[in-house]
Amino acid sequence: MTSRSGTMWKWVKRLILAAVLIGVGFTAYDSYKYGYHTRPKMPDGAFSLSYKSGLRGILVDVPDEKENRRYLGYPMDVPFYLKESWSFCRPPQENEKAQASEFMEKRDWPGERFEAVCKIDVDNKTVIRGLITSVPRI
Numbered sequence: 001m002t003s004r005s006g007t008m009w010k011w012v013k014r015l016i017l018a019a020v021l022i023g024v025g026f027t028a029y030d031s032y033k034y035g036y037h038t039r040p041k042m043p044d045g046a047f048s049l050s051y052k053s054g055l056r057g058i059l060v061d062v063p064d065e066k067e068n069r070r071y072l073g074y075p076m077d078v079p080f081y082l083k084e085s086w087s088f089c090r091p092p093q094e095n096e097k098a099q100a101s102e103f104m105e106k107r108d109w110p111g112e113r114f115e116a117v118c119k120i121d122v123d124n125k126t127v128i129r130g131l132i133t134s135v136p137r138i
Helices: 002-033 094-107
Strands: 047-050 056-059 069-075 086-090 113-122 125-136
Touching: 056 113, 056 125, 069 113, 086 125, 094 113, 094 125
Parallel strands: 056 086
Antiparallel strands: 047 056, 069 125, 086 113, 113 125
């Protein structure tokens, strides 16, 4: 009986080790896929979002309401070498709000808010990388 019991515990330990290794591997892959290993230093109070589309943003001066709201990212068409670059996202200025109002009015989603404009500085030129909106988490 003891040899069977010992063999059973040996297999249980192996299964637990395999589950832990799979979990660590998945976490590493997920971190790599969403670009967290290349994320630049974030300012105090900022938080980051990364989307499957390649849009990666560090939100500055935007309140982190992840518990109550879902953040949606809308990437803009940019050159291939900027597709997976991190951008800094800030609340829209008045002229940007006016430009985005057409985009928001077409959709008319209840509770949706225009949160941020994501930009990348490339050789003293600013490229708009995408827009961030939020909707209530229900």
